[in-house]
Amino acid sequence: MTGKTARQCSAWVLPFLVAINLALSAGCAGKAATARHAASNTGSNCYAKALPTAGEGGLAWGSTLNIARQKSLNSCIRYAGRSGGTPSTCQVVLSECKN
The missing domain is CATH 1.20.5 (Single alpha-helices involved in coiled-coils or other helix-helix interfaces)
Structure with a gap:
């Protein structure tokens, strides 16, 4: 059993x-x-994308266009440095706010 x-x-x-x-x-x-x-x-209506001439860039959201641009620049500098790129060449290439 x-x-x-x-x-x-x-x-x-x-x-x-x-x-x-x-x-x-x-x-x-x-x-x-x-x-x-x-x-x-x-609370994030705006976004911005920043890219360096070499390396990875950054995309960020913010409540205003200026906040999104600043966050994306900071991310671009951080990621470009980590990926072997050129952080000093980061520029915002796209920024928009949703309706």
């Missing part, structure tokens, strides 16, 4: 554990993505 009970138990334990694992990981992934998306758009 013990052999049959062990086989019956193992037949449902593995699928149950897999289902719990999938449910937990799917639930956490959906909540994190939603929170990140909502936080990035709150």
